Amino acid sequence: xxxxxxxxxxxxxxxxxxxxxxxxxxxxxxxxxxxxxxxxxxxxxxxxxxxxxxxxxxxxxxxxxxxxxxxxxxxxxxxxxxxxxxxxxxxxxxxxxxxxxxxxxxxxxxxxxxxxxxxxxxxxxxxxxxxxxxxxxxxxxxxxxxxxxxxxxxxxxxxxxxxxxxxxxxxxxxxxxxx
Numbered sequence: 001x002x003x004x005x006x007x008x009x010x011x012x013x014x015x016x017x018x019x020x021x022x023x024x025x026x027x028x029x030x031x032x033x034x035x036x037x038x039x040x041x042x043x044x045x046x047x048x049x050x051x052x053x054x055x056x057x058x059x060x061x062x063x064x065x066x067x068x069x070x071x072x073x074x075x076x077x078x079x080x081x082x083x084x085x086x087x088x089x090x091x092x093x094x095x096x097x098x099x100x101x102x103x104x105x106x107x108x109x110x111x112x113x114x115x116x117x118x119x120x121x122x123x124x125x126x127x128x129x130x131x132x133x134x135x136x137x138x139x140x141x142x143x144x145x146x147x148x149x150x151x152x153x154x155x156x157x158x159x160x161x162x163x164x165x166x167x168x169x170x171x172x173x174x175x176x177x178x179x
Contacts, residue, residue, distance in 0.1 A: 004035075004147040006130050007156060009165040013042065013140040018164045020050045022144055025159050031146055037130050039143040061118030062111055069110020073103045141166070 011019045019038070026036055033052055038044070046053050077099040085093055130145045137143045144165075148156055 003150065005150050005153065006132060007146055007148055008132055008134055009144045009146075009160045010134060010136055011142045011144070011163075011165055013040075013142060015142065015164050016044065016048060019142050019144060020048070022160055022163045022165065023049055023051060025163065026144070026146055026148075026156075029148075029152055029155065029159075031148055035130065035148075036144065036146040037127075039133065039137050039145060041138055041140060042142075044142075056118075056122050058115065058118040058122055061121075062115040065114020065117075066107050066111040068114070069107040070103065072110070073099075073106035076106070077102055 009022060011022070023036060023038070027033070036051075038049060038051070078094050081093040087093075130147050132143075132145050134141075134143055144160075
């Protein structure tokens with residue numbers, strides 16, 4: 001495991017452009033995006049900060065739920081009358097117009113349930129980036145938390161204080177490589 005120091009740079013809430021420049025400067029120093037975390041009380045989009053878009057598995061889980069709902073609807077509409085045929089007044093066993101309602105409802109039900117489960121699983125899944133917090137972030141400041149090698153310390157302090165970071169503090173930690 002490589003020795004790393006975790007740093008926290010705090011920017012004022014109106015310094016969004018400076019925060020984006022600090023992220024770009026960190027990338028220029030060789031710190032990868034997975035080692036950088038932005039903490040803020042105000043939600044900032046990735047586009048505003050020049051960060052790569054975060055991908056989740058929720059859309060894939062939702063589509064899978066919709067497909068399962070559609071298959072259950074197909075079984076109920078077409079499988080059940082074939083398993084238990086009941087002829088009523090000479091009508092067909094499978095009627096397409098009346099089955100649209102069941103197809104729609106069960107497809108949407110599968111989509112909604114799987115989306116809820118997907119969001120729940122994503123929210124309780126652990127994050128493997130740097131972890132830390134400062135109470136001033138709740139007061140409106142923007143925190144940039146990152147891991148960096150100790151030899152970059154002077155350059156980091158100079159660059160980030162030049163961009164308007166109020167305080168930068170680091171503690172020695174060992175970086176965990178889980179994957």
